[in-house]
Amino acid sequence: MIWKKGLTNITGSEFIKNIMMLITGNIIGYGINLITLPIISRIYTQSELGEYELILSSAGIFLAILQLSMMLVIMIPEEEHEAVIISKIILYFTLFGSILIVAVLLALAPDIQFFHVNISYSGGILLFGLYLIFYNLQNIYYSFTNRKKLYSILLWNPVLMAAANGFFSIAFGLCGGGSVGYLLGTIISYIAAILHMKRHVQPFVDSVRIYEIKEVLAKYREYPLIQLPAALVSTIALQIPAQFLGRIFSAAVLGGYTMACKILTVPVSLLAAPVNRVYYRSLVEKLENREEAGKFAFSLLKNNILIAVVPIGLLMVFGDKIISIVLGRAWRISGTYILIMGMMYLLKYCSACMSGTFVAAGKQRISLFFSVFTLFLYGVWGFIIYKVQIDVISAIILYTVFASIQEIVNLLLCMYCLRFPMMKCLKFFLNYIIGSTAIIYLLYGFRRWIEWRFLK
Numbered sequence: 057m058i059w060k061k062g063l064t065n066i067t068g069s070e071f072i073k074n075i076m077m078l079i080t081g082n083i084i085g086y087g088i089n090l091i092t093l094p095i096i097s098r099i100y101t102q103s104e105l106g107e108y109e110l111i112l113s114s115a116g117i118f119l120a121i122l123q124l125s126m127m128l129v130i131m132i133p134e135e136e137h138e139a140v141i142i143s144k145i146i147l148y149f150t151l152f153g154s155i156l157i158v159a160v161l162l163a164l165a166p167d168i169q170f171f172h173v174n175i176s177y178s179g180g181i182l183l184f185g186l187y188l189i190f191y192n193l194q195n196i197y198y199s200f201t202n203r204k205k206l207y208s209i210l211l212w213n214p215v216l217m218a219a220a221n222g223f224f225s226i227a228f229g230l231c232g233g234g235s236v237g238y239l240l241g242t243i244i245s246y247i248a249a250i251l252h253m254k255r256h257v258q259p260f261v262d263s264v265r266i267y268e269i270k271e272v273l274a275k276y277r278e279y280p281l282i283q284l285p286a287a288l289v290s291t292i293a294l295q296i297p298a299q300f301l302g303r304i305f306s307a308a309v310l311g312g313y314t315m316a317c318k319i320l321t322v323p324v325s326l327l328a329a330p331v332n333r334v335y336y337r338s339l340v341e342k343l344e345n346r347e348e349a350g351k352f353a354f355s356l357l358k359n360n361i362l363i364a365v366v367p368i369g370l371l372m373v374f375g376d377k378i379i380s381i382v383l384g385r386a387w388r389i390s391g392t393y394i395l396i397m398g399m400m401y402l403l404k405y406c407s408a409c410m411s412g413t414f415v416a417a418g419k420q421r422i423s424l425f426f427s428v429f430t431l432f433l434y435g436v437w438g439f440i441i442y443k444v445q446i447d448v449i450s451a452i453i454l455y456t457v458f459a460s461i462q463e464i465v466n467l468l469l470c471m472y473c474l475r476f477p478m479m480k481c482l483k484f485f486l487n488y489i490i491g492s493t494a495i496i497y498l499l500y501g502f503r504r505w506i507e508w509r510f511l512k
Contacts, residue, residue, distance in 0.1 A: 074334045077207045085214030086322055090382075092222030097383040099229035100238060102311030106302055107235040109314045110171045111180075112242075113298040115187055120291035122146075122153045122192055125283035128415045129276055130199040130259075131337060139203060141272045143196050143259035150192040158185040172307075174234035183239055190246040197250055200259040202337065209256050213249045221245035282420035290427035296434040297455055300441060301448075309448055315383070316393035320371060320401040328408035331360060336412040343416060350476030353413070357406055357467075361488065364405045369496045372398035373503055393452055395500065399493045400456045403463035403485075410470045417473040426469055433458045460489075 100108075126146055133139050161170065161181045173180035201209055221241045228237025273280070302310035335356060342349045371378070375398075376391025383390070414423035437458045441451045464485055471481045 074205075074207045077211050078334070081211035081214045085218040088215065088218035088222055089322075092218075092226060094382050094384075095226055096222070096229065096238075097315070097387055099226060100234070102308040102315075102386070103306070104174075104235045104311070105238065105314060106307030106309070106311035107172055108238045109298055109310055110302045110307065111173070111184060111187075111235065111239060113295045113302075114170050115184060115191070116291050116295050117288070118153070118157055118188055119191060120288045121284070122150045122188060123195070123287070124149055124280045125287045125415075126276065126279050127192075127195055127199055128336065128412050129279055130196070131203040132340065137262055138272060139200065140259060140262045141264050141268055142276070143200060144264050145269060145272065146192065146196055147260060150189055154185045154188045157188065158182065173236050174232075175236050180236065183236060183243070187239060187243055190243050190250070194246040194249050196259055197253040197257065200257050201253050204257060205337070206256055207334075209253060212252060216248045216252050217245040220248040278418075278420050279415075282424055283415065286414075286420065286424035286427040288427075289424070289431050293427065293431035293434040296438050297459075300438045301451070304442060305448055305451075312387065312389045313393055313452065315379075315387055316375075316390040316397065317401075319375070319379070319390070320368065320394055320397060322367075328360070328364075328405050331356070331409050332411050335409060336416060339413065339416045349417075350471060350474035353410065353474050354471065354476055354481060357409060358484065360409055361402065361406055364402055365488075365492050368398050368402050368405070369492065369499070372496050373500045392449070396449070396452050397456050397459075398496070399489055400460045400463065402492070403460055403467070403489065406485075407463050407466050410467060413470040413473055419473045422469055422473060426466060429465065430462050433462050 123146060126142055130139050130142050130146075133142070158181055161184070162178060165177055165181070169177055171180065171184075173183075198210070198213065221244070223241075224244045225238050225241030228240055231237065233240065298310060298314070301313055335353075339349055339353065342352055372395050375394035376388055379391045379394075380388050414420065414426075437455055440446070440454065446454070464482070467485065468478045468481060471478050
């Protein structure tokens, strides 16, 4: 296959083997998700899924703080004991921070409620705290497993998580669990992944002294001091769309939007996540060996974008039909959102492949600048839809424009950090994205004409 040859030319067969191993697990996992999604879409309403997304959106902001921006740092040290220390630092901060967050939210509960659940708000807050803990714990285990290059173990993660999430979400949904039932299914899926990886890696096995923690924090201080504010600002910016759509319009609107994002994310996560896991590890090694990391990254990007445009294009052209058949006509609006946001998700796919570049290149200050830029863009978008009071479709079109600009700037900055010519990269993106968009919309128009002409 052409794309496989292209990737082989980049880094060799071992790189391909590792990526293909992770992609295999993702394919099986998403196959399970596709089987369970039609059931879930008929058990849970758009409002319930919208409320669930508001919970996760709120959690995302706290998670950015609890991780101290040190999750990727686990793979950097040569000595494993140092990686264990980093893992424990994140664990301790997550446990302490989650308890503090829960206590503060409970204290504020009489006056301020950040989300709505179908059980008592205090019960929802406790589940919220458990979500924070198990989400970060699963990520620590994943990073440590990735550090040891145990890709055969990571292969089974998406399979176990999809199976556990699907089974328990359906079971809780049938019992009338609502948004809380769906959240419980997610938490249990993280626990399943943790138990699976725990059999093969022990990120907390060594005893750690306080002076060692101080030394490691001093050594990697740029991450919590510079990268953390950048991650926090970026996370707040990225949560603005969900928060505004859910609160300005309705939870049902957010549910339809979220379903579109979930479907568009399939090709992105299916391909980009495993590519990025191996890319980041390879990038760190190339930078340490002073090899041409920029050429490596750009070649990888070009080959992968050629793959992703096909499934995303098909979703854009036939998304409304697919959703009506698979999920039911109540979700048809999600097909319209897919048509609008499709090419922006192609750019998101590229960014997902390059994730971690700022950290690997030691460019935390650029990361902070980009995060502030992202917050400004999405802040302007939120201000417009709040003040002008435009309709949902117009709001999502405007969001797609702003998000596309944000993704292109991110990719250009990644190339800059790796000392690759930004204009060459920009020219490639503009030519490819504009050309692909034109072809896809022509195909969509042709499909609609065929339906009007022969199936009316």
